[in-house]
Structures are given as C-alpha cells and as structure tokens.
Amino acid sequence: MNAIGPVEPGEGTQDHPLTNPGTPGILATTAAARPLTRLYAAHRRAVHTLLAAVLLLAGGGYLYATRPPATPPTTAELPYPAQTVDVSYLGEVNVPPGTRPRTFAFEVLLGVQSGPAVTVTRVTQPYDGLSLTSAPRAPFRTESGAARKIVVTMHVTECGKVPRDAGLPFMDVTLRNARAIQVQSFILGPRYAHDLSHALQVACSNDFP
Amino acid sequence: MRQRSLIAITAALSAGALTLTACGSRNSDDKGSDSGGGTTVTIGVDAPLTGDLSALGLGIKNSVDLAAKTANKQKLVDGVTFKIQALDDQAQPSSGQQNATKLVADKTVLGVVGPLNSSVAESMQKVFDDAKLVEVSPANTNPALTQGTDWATSKKRVYKSYFRTATTDAIQGPFAAQYLINDAKKKKVFVIDDKKTYGAGLAGTFTAEFKKLGGAVAGTEHINPDSKDFSAIATKVKNSGADVVYYGGEYPQAGPLSKQIKAAGAKIPVVGGDGIYSADFIKLAGASATGDLATSVGAPVEQLPSAKEFVANYKNGGYKEAYEAYGGYSYDSAWAIIEAVKKVVDDNGGKLPDDARAKVTAAMQNVSFDGVTGKVSFDEFGDATNKQLTVYAVENGTWKPVKSGTYSG
Numbered sequence: 001m002n003a004i005g006p007v008e009p010g011e012g013t014q015d016h017p018l019t020n021p022g023t024p025g026i027l028a029t030t031a032a033a034r035p036l037t038r039l040y041a042a043h044r045r046a047v048h049t050l051l052a053a054v055l056l057l058a059g060g061g062y063l064y065a066t067r068p069p070a071t072p073p074t075t076a077e078l079p080y081p082a083q084t085v086d087v088s089y090l091g092e093v094n095v096p097p098g099t100r101p102r103t104f105a106f107e108v109l110l111g112v113q114s115g116p117a118v119t120v121t122r123v124t125q126p127y128d129g130l131s132l133t134s135a136p137r138a139p140f141r142t143e144s145g146a147a148r149k150i151v152v153t154m155h156v157t158e159c160g161k162v163p164r165d166a167g168l169p170f171m172d173v174t175l176r177n178a179r180a181i182q183v184q185s186f187i188l189g190p191r192y193a194h195d196l197s198h199a200l201q202v203a204c205s206n207d208f209p
Numbered sequence: 210m211r212q213r214s215l216i217a218i219t220a221a222l223s224a225g226a227l228t229l230t231a232c233g234s235r236n237s238d239d240k241g242s243d244s245g246g247g248t249t250v251t252i253g254v255d256a257p258l259t260g261d262l263s264a265l266g267l268g269i270k271n272s273v274d275l276a277a278k279t280a281n282k283q284k285l286v287d288g289v290t291f292k293i294q295a296l297d298d299q300a301q302p303s304s305g306q307q308n309a310t311k312l313v314a315d316k317t318v319l320g321v322v323g324p325l326n327s328s329v330a331e332s333m334q335k336v337f338d339d340a341k342l343v344e345v346s347p348a349n350t351n352p353a354l355t356q357g358t359d360w361a362t363s364k365k366r367v368y369k370s371y372f373r374t375a376t377t378d379a380i381q382g383p384f385a386a387q388y389l390i391n392d393a394k395k396k397k398v399f400v401i402d403d404k405k406t407y408g409a410g411l412a413g414t415f416t417a418e419f420k421k422l423g424g425a426v427a428g429t430e431h432i433n434p435d436s437k438d439f440s441a442i443a444t445k446v447k448n449s450g451a452d453v454v455y456y457g458g459e460y461p462q463a464g465p466l467s468k469q470i471k472a473a474g475a476k477i478p479v480v481g482g483d484g485i486y487s488a489d490f491i492k493l494a495g496a497s498a499t500g501d502l503a504t505s506v507g508a509p510v511e512q513l514p515s516a517k518e519f520v521a522n523y524k525n526g527g528y529k530e531a532y533e534a535y536g537g538y539s540y541d542s543a544w545a546i547i548e549a550v551k552k553v554v555d556d557n558g559g560k561l562p563d564d565a566r567a568k569v570t571a572a573m574q575n576v577s578f579d580g581v582t583g584k585v586s587f588d589e590f591g592d593a594t595n596k597q598l599t600v601y602a603v604e605n606g607t608w609k610p611v612k613s614g615t616y617s618g
Contacts, residue, residue, distance in 0.1 A: 080512040083583065088617045126391035163422045168383035170614060182512075182613075185387075187380065187596075189618015 081175035082184040084115040084144070089188040092195050093151055102156040104199040108171070108188065111147035115177060118142055122174035122183075123152065129161030130154050138174075159204035165197050248289050248561055252277055252546055253312040255305060255323035255333065258297035261461035264489050265325055268533030269347060270295045273322045275519075275526050276543035286551045287559055293543075294318065298329050305329035309336035318342065319561075319569050320546030322539055327351035328406035330371075338368040343570040345372045345545055347538035350483060350506065351410045352379040355590040364590060370570045372545070372591040374538045374582065376506045376598055378407075380616050381482050382414025384598050385455070385504045388612055389480065390422040393502075395453040397427045399446045401466070402457035403434045411482045412457030419455075427451035432462060439466045443473035453477055459484035464493020471497035478502055486534050491603055498603045502611075505534055507582050508597045509610040513537075519581040541580035549573045 090107040112118045119141045123134040135151045142148055152171070156162060163169070169192065170185040254273050256266035270293075277291040294315065296308040305324050312318045313336060321337065324330050325348045334354065337344045346354075355373065357365035389395040398419055402412035409431075416426060427449040430442045439462075446454055447470070454470060456463050456479055467479040467490075478500045486505035491498050510516045516537055523532050532539075549572040554561055562568055577586040583595045596616035601608040 077514060079514050080508075082613060082615065083508065083513060086617060087615070126387065165421045166387070167418045167421055168380060168387065168616075168618075170387065180512075185384075185612060185614035187384065187614050187616040187618065189616065191618070 078177065078179035079115040080180050080182060081115075081118045081177040082182055084113050084177070085118055085173075085175055085184070086111045086113060087171070087173060087186040087188070089192040089195075090149065091191070092199070095153065100155065102203040103153060104203065105151055105153040106192065106195065108150050108152060108186075109147055110142060110150055110173075112142045112144050115144055116179070117144055117177065119176045120150075120173055121176050121181070122172075123150070124172045124174075125154065126170070126172060127162050129156060129158035131157055132171075139176075154199075156200065156203045159200075162200050162204065163197075164200060167193055169193055169196050249317055250286075250289050250291050250319050250550055250561070251315060251317040252291055252293050252543055253308075253315075253318045253321035253323075254293055254295035255298050255308045255312070255321060255329070256295070256325050257300040258295065260299045262300045262325060262459060264487055264530065265348070265533050265535060266297075266300075267530040268536045269323060269325060269539040271526070271528040271530060272347075272519075272523065272532050272536040272539035273543040275523055275528075276540045276547065278526070279522065280544070280547045285547060286554050289550065289554060289561070291547060291550075298324055298326075300326050300329065302326075302329050302332035306332040306336060309333040313337065313340040313342055319550055319565055320345065320543075320573075322347060322542045322546070324349070325535070326405070326407060327354060327410065330354050331406060334368045334371050338370045341370060341564075341567040341570050343370050343372065343546065343549065343566070343573050345374065345542035345573070347374050347535045347542045348483070348506075349373050349407075350375055350378045350381055351406050352377045352414075353406075353410070355592045366590045369591075372542075372573055372587050374541050374545070374580075374585060374593045374595075375483070375535070376596045376616070377592060378411045378414045378482065380596060381504050381506070381598060382411050382416075383418035384614055385480060385482070385502075385600070386415050386418035386422060386424070388502075388504075388600050389453055389455075390419065390424055392612065393453070393478075395424070397425045397449075397451045397453070399427045399449050399451035399454045400429045400457070401442060401446075401454060402431055403459070403462060404431045405434065405458065407482075407484060408456075408458035410457070411484075412455060415455050415457070432458070432466070434458070434462055437462070437465050439469045440473065442466070443469040443475070446470050446477075447473045447475040451475070451477060454479045456481045456485065460487045460490035460493065464490045464498075467494040467498055467501055480504075483534055486601060486608060488531070488533075488607075491606060491608070494603075496606075499605075501603045503601050503608065504598055505601060506598060507537065508613055509599055510537060512610075512613075513582065515579060515583065516581050537581035541582050541585045544578065544580055545573060545576045545585055548576045548578055552576070 088109050090109055093105045093107045095103050095105050119139050121139045123138055125132050133153050168187050170187040172183050172185050174183050252273060254270050256269040257263055258266045274293050277293050280291050298305040298308055312321055320343045322345055327349045330346055330349045352360040357367055400412050400416050402408040428445060432439060463481050463485040480502040483505040486503040519537055519540055549569045552572040553565060553568040586594045588594050598614045599610050600612040602611045
C-alpha cells in the first residue's frame with residue numbers, strides 16, 4: 001500500500017533454476033555458466049537495466065525499421081516515362097573510317113528528370129528509306145537524375161524514300177519504366193532538321209534533283 | 210522482481226515506440242498562414258462564353274475559377290484574395306478588344322487568362338501591352354502572336370505582356386504532316402481552311418511540311434465560317450482523289466464538313482488541329498467521323514499524374530461544363546499569374562506595390578512551377594517551354610490518343 005513493493009530476497013538466497021542441480025536440461029550448461037551466474041547474482045540490477053536498454057533499442061529499432069513509409073508510391077502514382085524523359089539534339093558526329101557509304105551519325109542526350117529509372121527499348125526514325133542503330137544498343141537503362149549520350153547512326157537504304165528537307169523530323173523512342181511502356185516522338189528542332197537534311201543531300205547527291 | 214522488470218521493460222519500450230512514432234508522423238502540413246488579408250486581386254478571363262465555341266470557353270472560365278479558389282484556400286499569397294471576372298468575346302476580335310479595354314480599366318485586374326482564338330488575341334495584345342497588363346493564353350497557337358509576323362524567317366517578340374501555355378502551330382501543323390505521311394501513309398491531301406488567323410495559319414504550317422515530306426496537295430478551298438452547307442466543297446474533295454483532308458479551323462464547321470465529305474462519297478479521314486479536338490466535333494460529325502484525326506496541345510491528361518488532382522478538384526468543384534481541351538492549360542495560365550503576383554508581393558514586403566501590373570508582367574518571365582500540364586515556364590518570346598503534342602483519332606465515338614510527341618528544339 002505504501003508503494004515500496006515486495007521485499008526482494010537477499011543475494012545468494014534465491015532458489016534460482018540455474019543453481020538447481022535437479023534440473024537436467026539446465027545442468028548441461030551449468031558448469032560453463034557458473035561464472036556468469038555469479039556475475040548475474042552480483043550485479044542483478046545492472047543486468048536488468050542493461051537488458052531493458054537492449055530490448056528497448058531492439059524494439060525501437062524494429063519499430064523504426066518496419067515503420068510505414070510516409071507516402072508509399074503505388075504504380076498508378078508513378079509518372080509515365082514520356083513525362084520524365086528529355087531527349088535533346090547535341091550535333092553531328094563523325095562515323096569511323098571504313099563505314100559503309102551513305103552512313104552518318106548524330107549525338108543526342110537522353111535525361112531522366114524524375115520518377116523511376118527508364119529503359120529505352122527501341123530507337124527508330126519514321127522514314128522508309130533510312131535504317132537506324134544506336135550506341136548504346138537498346139535496351140539500356142538510365143537512372144533518375146542521370147543523363148547519357150546516345151550516338152544514333154543512320155544509313156540510307158533508298159534515297160527515293162527519304163525527305164530532302166523535313167522541317168520538324170523526329171525520332172521515335174520506346175520508353176519503359178515501372179509505370180508504363182510507351183512510344184514517344186522526340187522532335188529535335190531546327191538544328192537536327194538542318195543537319196539531317198544536309199546529311200541526306202550529301203548521301204543522296206546523285207539521286208536528288 | 211521479474212514482474213517489476215517486465216513492467217519497466219514494457220514501459221521503456223512503449224516510451225521508445227511512442228517517441229519514434231511521433232517522429233515518423235511529423236508532416237509538412239504547414240502551408241500558408243493566417244492573415245487578415247484585405248487585398249483583392251482580380252484575374253480577368255476572356256473567352257467565348259456563348260455561341261458555337263462556348264464549350265471550350267466555359268472550360269477555360271471554370272478552370273481559372275478553380276485556380277483562384279485553390280489559391281485562396283491554400284492562402285498562397287499572404288493578404289491577397291483572388292477573384293475572377295469573366296467576359297464573353299463570342300469569338301469576335303471586336304468584342305475581345307472591348308473586353309480588353311474594360312479589364313484594363315479595372316485596377317484590381319493584375320492578369321488576364323485568354324483568349325481562345327488567335328484572331329481575338331491579335332485585337333487584344335496592344336491594349337494589354339500599353340497598360341502593362343499581363344495576358345496568358347491557354348489556347349492561342351498562331352506563332353506570330355509571340356514571334357512576330359515574320360516568325361518563319363526572323364523571330365521577333367512584339368508584346369512583352371503576352372504569354373501562352375499552349376504549343377504553337379509552328380509545331381502542330383508539321384507534327385500532323387509527319388504523322389500523316391510517315392504513320393498513316395497518306396500521300397495526297399485536300400486542304401481547307403476558314404480564312405481566320407488560326408485556321409489559315411495552321412493550314413499553312415501543315416501544308417508546307419506535307420510538301421517537304423513529298424506529299425501532294427490535291428486541292429485547296431476556303432470556307433465561310435458562317436455557313437454550314439459545305440456540299441460543294443465536299444464534292445470537290447471527292448473528285449480530287451485525295452486520300453486525306455486537312456482542315457484549318459474549329460469544330461463548329463469541321464463537324465458538318467466531315468459529315469458532308471463522307472456523305473459525298475469520299476471515305477477519307479478529316480484531320481485538324483486543337484480547334485477540332487472537342488467532344489462536340491464528334492457529335493456534329495456523327496458516326497462517320499470514326500477515323501478522323503486531330504492534333505492537340507499537350508500530353509493526354511490520363512498520362513499526367515499532375516492532372517489527376519486537377520480533374521478530381523474540377524469534378525468536386527461542381528462545374529456544369531467539361532474542362533475540355535484547354536482546362537489544364539487554363540488552370541496553369543491562371544496559376545502562373547498567381548505565382549507572379551506572389552513573387553511581386555513577397556519582394557515588396559508582403560504588399561502589392563503601386564506599379565503592380567508592370568511588376569507582375571516582369572515577374573511572369575521567370576515564373577516556373579510544376580503545373581497540371583507539366584513544368585510551366587516561358588521562353589524569351591513568351592511561349593511555353595513545355596511543348597508536347599498528341600495525335601488523337603475518333604474511335605467508338607470518342608477521341609483516343611494514338612501518338613504523342615515532345616518538341617525539344
């Protein structure tokens with residue numbers, strides 16, 4: 001009633017299981033544990049405090065590790081890849097010596113601005129008379145916040161089926177992220193239009209009137 | 210003793226758990242602050258609120274209203290309450306100019322969203338510019354409005370108070386041409402326009418690119434926008450042998466035109482720009498519109514996570530009319546004005562300065578935020594830096610996206 005609590009037994013007076021030789025299952029460890037038993041008996045309060053602290057840390061750690069995330073993103077909340085990817089034109093690049101004729105190359109920069117990582121699964125261009133390869137070869141993955149240069153090499157297969165002077169040519173890039181896979185046309189602007197037209201006129205100089 | 214230790218451990222664990230839970234539940238719901246706000250800022254709206262194009266105009270008005278209410282609810286600008294004043298231009302340049310004068314006269318107006326039509330914008334730009342009153346159009350696509358009449362050869366900004374969130378026809382027309390030649394494999398086009406700034410301009414940028422890509426023009430015609438009988442032109446289309454029709458104009462005429470072209474026996478798609486991208490086009494064109502195409506500014510709304518909140522709030526706002534093609538762009542246009550006002554107020558010790566209009570116009574140039582339609586900011590001409598386009602096709606009585614593009618030039 002006076003909040004003192006039950007009287008504790010004095011040290012060495014407790015009938016502790018570890019000291020009871022009549023408990024076979026415990027006996028096997030008794031000899032090895034005897035110094036620990038003495039230590040425990042001598043510092044019981046300290047051991048209990050330490051145990052409480054360890055359990056507190058373990059419990060707290062468990063709660064912290066398993067806490068629910070503040071805003072768990074679901075797939076439906078992730079952005080579509082075309083909304084997070086920029087593709088911009090950098091310029092012409094030289095093709096290696098010995099490359100087959102009517103081949104030219106450009107460099108573009110692909111950046112993932114936000115959201116999950118994006119994998120480019122295909123790069124194409126829309127004209128029937130051209131074939132295209134990319135380096136790195138698709139598929140390749142780009143992390144969020146990163147950008148990478150891509151060398152796009154084009155080969156004219158049929159001069160009659162390429163535009164001489166397209167005003168707004170584009171590249172079709174197939175993008176995949178955790179949200180969706182989609183094809184987006186990237187209209188690379190007047191510099192790309194100019195360089196493409198120039199390259200096509202050089203490649204097809206004998207075919208264009 | 211054991212019991213007491215257990216109690217101690219449990220208590221300690223509980224205390225620790227509570228502490229950690231408290232840390233985890235702390236959030237950032239501390240936007241805005243109470244203010245005694247006494248200043249009212251009006252955002253003007255100019256759009257066709259009656260007449261053939263009212264479906265688009267009312268979507269613009271409602272979306273601006275939603276932006277103003279949202280800013281007020283969030284107390285985005287301390288001490289400032291936003292309201293809107295919407296005026297009907299009936300898609301007429303003369304009405305637009307009168308509205309511009311009226312809005313300029315109201316000193317509480319610090320920005321205007323609109324108009325819908327490029328031809329109306331032409332009549333308003335100077336009025337607003339003289340008064341240094343900023344104007345942000347969600348829908349004008351004619352390139353000359355920002356880049357001058359010689360935009361194709363020499364870009365020059367004429368009005369520093371004019372901005373827009375929509376992509377221009379300098380991209381929209383060629384994008385449609387690229388799609389028709391490369392994807393739809395069309396070779397021979399019949400081009401029709403309504404002789405207005407928007408329609409004729411769009412038809413021009415389309416035709417130039419279509420020719421560059423090797424396509425042929427089977428014929429050209431101009432319609433009278435006041436007429437609904439296009440049977441003579443429909444017959445010409447049929448006899449031309451064209452495999453596609455491109456129409457520069459708006460849906461009130463494009464719908465009946467499509468219907469009459471098909472009725473004349475030319476079972477070929479009619480293609481247009483954002484001016485025909487409306488549910489009303491499909492209603493007017495009827496069942497034979499299946500396969501018709503339209504380009505429109507921006508990405509499909511369902512592909513924009515940022516648009517979901519707008520769509521939900523618009524629905525909850527109880528607006529009777531749909532937000533239509535320019536709803537997201539109108540909301541972003543209004544929000545750009547709100548952000549510019551906020552910048553001016555913040556820079557002036559929490560109060561509006563005397564020359565607020567000029568300051569808001571200057572601040573608009575550097576506005577940048579994540580809007581409904583993506584990143585909103587403006588280039589040196591006042592054009593949107595976010596330039597996305599989508600090709601839509603009529604399928605099962607509705608517009609379905611078939612190709613999207615991003616301009617990064």
